[in-house]
Amino acid sequence: MLDLQVPLLAAKALLLLLLFAFIYAVVWRGIGDLREVPEDETFVPGKPDDQRDRRPAHSETRSAAPSAASSGTNGRSQNGFSELVVENSEVLAPSTRFRLASGTTSIGRSGASDIILKSDDFVSGKHAKLTRHGGLLYVEDAGSTNGTYVNDRKAVGATPLRSGDRVRVGSTTFRYAE
């Protein structure tokens, strides 16, 4: 009996091993696109030209690079803090500046938001939030109905901002300035 059992057992073990090898191979390939996002962005403040050459983290930010570079100096804020400047809005005066404190800044229609967009029907109560992490400012949609757009492309997940990028929430477009 032994001569029959041993190869069968080996075949069984090999089959299970191969099944998991397949899963391993597939998952390894599948998480490849997660690994593409660099762990630590080599971002040096005050060197906007370097940013242009930097390979963007993922597809959502790809179109961001040219406009970031073109705005060069006018993307700088005068006082050295990062700010959101209103470019175009139905509810806020143009050129209104919002200084971004460290930590999280929320944008929304509700009175509890840091940046309040009152009476804009296309803005959700809690619309978007800006988070500073590792020297970069990330904008993230907070489950809004109409979405948050960075340079006219819908932001999916946390999207890093570069100086000069345009963030649109409802009818309001902000320019990000560092």
Added chain:
Amino acid sequence: MTQRATLPMTIALLITTLGFATLIFVQEAASPPLIYGAYYAGTMIAVYLGVRLWLPHSDVLLLPIVTLLTGVGLVVIYRLTFAGAEAENLAITQAGWILAGSGILVCVVLFFRDYQKLFAYKYLLAVAAVALVASTFTPLGYEVNGARLWLRVGPATFQPSEFARIALIIFFAGYLAEKRDIWAATSRSFLGIQLPALKYFGPIALVWALSLGLLVFEKDLGSSLLFFAVPLLMLYAATGRIAYVILGTMLFAVGSFVTYLMFDHVQLRVATWLDPWSDPDDAGFQITQSVFNIADGGITGTGLGSGFSQTIPEVQTDFIFSTIASELGLLGATALLLAFLVFVYRGMKIALVADDDASKLLAFGLTAMFAMQTLIIVGGVTKAIPLTGITLPFVSYGGSSVVGNFILTGLLLVVSEKAGKRAAEDESTLYSSREKTA
């Protein structure tokens, strides 16, 4: 640059080969005509290479997973039906269906590369879906095991609901993408839940109710569940409003209760699920045998060909997962479910990177259907939920199911091609601008 996934493809085909080799050895049977195995491997490799050639930016992992699932399915179907006289044919028939499905997938890839055109015909597709479901009430339809799901056209027989699903998902994707703003922001309310005006609500409700109603009268419970859940999930994905899910769940509760009272076969299903051991030789036979076989498998399984799952009625279609759990054990069944999970993950990823709302919803709807179908049948055979007859995608024996799932994969591939191409173009413009500065 074209991505490749040669390693997963090779492993998937190796698994199939090893499975057949073990079976031939164990059953000491004359080998099946090996040429069919060669046909199968050749088909899958050709489809894989063709898709890499025609859609170089499309998702690279879907086809290796399809190869694994169909391969494992073929091995198990061959194992289950080899003993009988007409039985050997089932694995060969299934191989034929895989060939047909692959052919249709290639057609989808070649002719629907510009799949967004489909959204222009969404109302036509909705009518087609309802007509397909209704067609089994015509003289062409006939009953199998008390459910009127089959259609006979000439020599060919098929289950129209498998194809109606896909048409319906295209309709919902196109319609919801067009009207999602209205669905998301609306002021009318009903029972505290905001609903849009009837003229926007109407088409969806009509198509939904018609297809569901027909299926319930055809006694196709599994498909009814899918036709109900998938549009609801798509509605949630389109609007992000939990209120629709709550309303849908309430409707589901009321609907299930009414069907429970109206139909004997629903009562029987629930009674069998709650207590199969009250009638283990008749009504509860299928489910008790399934649970026994899964338990028999243990951690590593009995080994291919050594289990007893051929005693389960309909084992090669609805209960194929029991055989896999029995003969490949907990480990093998887990690996198979992980393969399904990776397929769903890739589908969701395609939905995330897709170009526009309609494409996102299409990819999401197709993936959600695939996931729900797996959940419903695996839950059913493991006695986690009441059993509703439905196939395990790609693994179960069944022509309509296999072909339908190949169409689904083809659509996911063309959606991912479009998104992948755009990402690649963005990247190349970025690199060219980089050269200018340097």
